Amino acid sequence: MDWTRGHTIGRGSTATVSVATSIQSGDVFAVKSVELSQSGFLQREQKILSSIISPFIVSYKGCDVTRKNNKVMYNLFLEYMPSGSLSNAIHAHDGGRLDESLIRIFTYQILQGLDYLHLNGLVHCDIKSSNILVAQSGAKIADFGCAKRVEQQGPIAGTPMFMAPEVARGEEQGFASDIWALGCTIIEMASGGTPWHNVSDPVSIIYRAGYSGHLPEFPCCLSEQARDFLDKCLRGDPKERWTASQLLEHPFLVGEFNKQIQESTPSSTSPTSILDQGIWNSLDESESLESMVLVPSGGESSAGERIRGLSLLSGEPSWDCDDQNWITARDDGSEEGDTVMDDIEYKD
Numbered sequence: 001m002d003w004t005r006g007h008t009i010g011r012g013s014t015a016t017v018s019v020a021t022s023i024q025s026g027d028v029f030a031v032k033s034v035e036l037s038q039s040g041f042l043q044r045e046q047k048i049l050s051s052i053i054s055p056f057i058v059s060y061k062g063c064d065v066t067r068k069n070n071k072v073m074y075n076l077f078l079e080y081m082p083s084g085s086l087s088n089a090i091h092a093h094d095g096g097r098l099d100e101s102l103i104r105i106f107t108y109q110i111l112q113g114l115d116y117l118h119l120n121g122l123v124h125c126d127i128k129s130s131n132i133l134v135a136q137s138g139a140k141i142a143d144f145g146c147a148k149r150v151e152q153q154g155p156i157a158g159t160p161m162f163m164a165p166e167v168a169r170g171e172e173q174g175f176a177s178d179i180w181a182l183g184c185t186i187i188e189m190a191s192g193g194t195p196w197h198n199v200s201d202p203v204s205i206i207y208r209a210g211y212s213g214h215l216p217e218f219p220c221c222l223s224e225q226a227r228d229f230l231d232k233c234l235r236g237d238p239k240e241r242w243t244a245s246q247l248l249e250h251p252f253l254v255g256e257f258n259k260q261i262q263e264s265t266p267s268s269t270s271p272t273s274i275l276d277q278g279i280w281n282s283l284d285e286s287e288s289l290e291s292m293v294l295v296p297s298g299g300e301s302s303a304g305e306r307i308r309g310l311s312l313l314s315g316e317p318s319w320d321c322d323d324q325n326w327i328t329a330r331d332d333g334s335e336e337g338d339t340v341m342d343d344i345e346y347k348d
């Protein structure tokens with residue numbers, strides 16, 4: 001696909017995200033770009049996104065390699081989500097927190113995405129409001145740079161603030177860990193703050209989450225139903241946490257607002273959607289929390305040792321975009337100074 005790069009939307013921890021337009025069709029999409037030599041996270045994301053499809057997950061549109069200012073860039077094409085992240089939506093909303101009716105809808109949509117992933121044997125590993133993207137029609141899960149198959153061994157990944165106790169201790173990272181992170185995301189929506197709001201350095205967060213036996217504080221404004229839902233997400237023992245399918249049946253999601261929720265799924269284009277509340281027009285810029293990868297250093301290690309083991313994941317490039325053996329690198333006509341017109345081919 002030939003395409004042109006538009007304005008930069010933002011810079012995440014692993015890539016720069018821009019708006020892009022297909023030259024052939026005029027379709028607008030988002031492109032995540034990073035230097036090829038540092039594209040391990042993005043290639044991991046490409047592998048996973050290209051194998052899944054759900055109205056609750058940002059859709060994959062392809063990938064290629066281009067040359068820009070003598071740098072070889074890896075580009076991942078995604079569905080464009082014009083309202084940005086849920087994190088931005090929370091901070092743009094009155095009082096910096098969301099009403100319970102909106103929390104319910106976003107929770108339902110994230111949970112549908114998680115249920116789909118888990119049924120397909122995938123763990124996202126980095127659920128948080130800045131990795132949930134929003135369009136007029138609702139919320140979708142994005143950023144699969146840390147995702148893995150459930151049986152896959154490997155370093156613990158994600159953001160310390162959202163790590164379940166078993167993840168913080170470096171024991172395991174499975175479906176239940178995503179559910180804990182969903183609980184933390186509900187806290188973000190309800191409070192406008194972080195789950196461990198009075199702790200900021202990663203060592204203390206890992207200690208709190210993994211070794212203190214404490215739970216994050218439940219926001220006081222939540223209803224009894226919502227608190228019960230949160231309680232089912234934030235059980236210290238992963239075996240006691242409810243699964244995504246169980247949570248979809250919880251009264252918090254199947255009560256009186258069920259109809260509204262159904263009407264506002266991403267597949268709906270109804271102009272009367274509950275999300276048509278004007279908040280999406282005033283989203284401000286905010287910096288995402290950094291994702292990190294914890295490399296476990298043995299079962300006996302302390303929280304401090306784990307933190308010292310923090311490293312960025314560097315995946316081996318795998319040249320299998322779109323199931324082809326060859327990738328064409330071409331000029332992308334960028335407004336940001338991409339100039340090289342010659343095609344380069346890479347073989348695996």
Ligand code: 3AM
Nearest residue numbers: 010011012017030078079080081084085
């Ligand atoms: O820095 P902010 O939070 O404004 O929301 C993502 C983040 O914006 C946005 O790019 C920034 C860096 O990650 N983003 C990521 N994927 C996107 C997409 N598919 C996206 N915005 C729109 N559509």
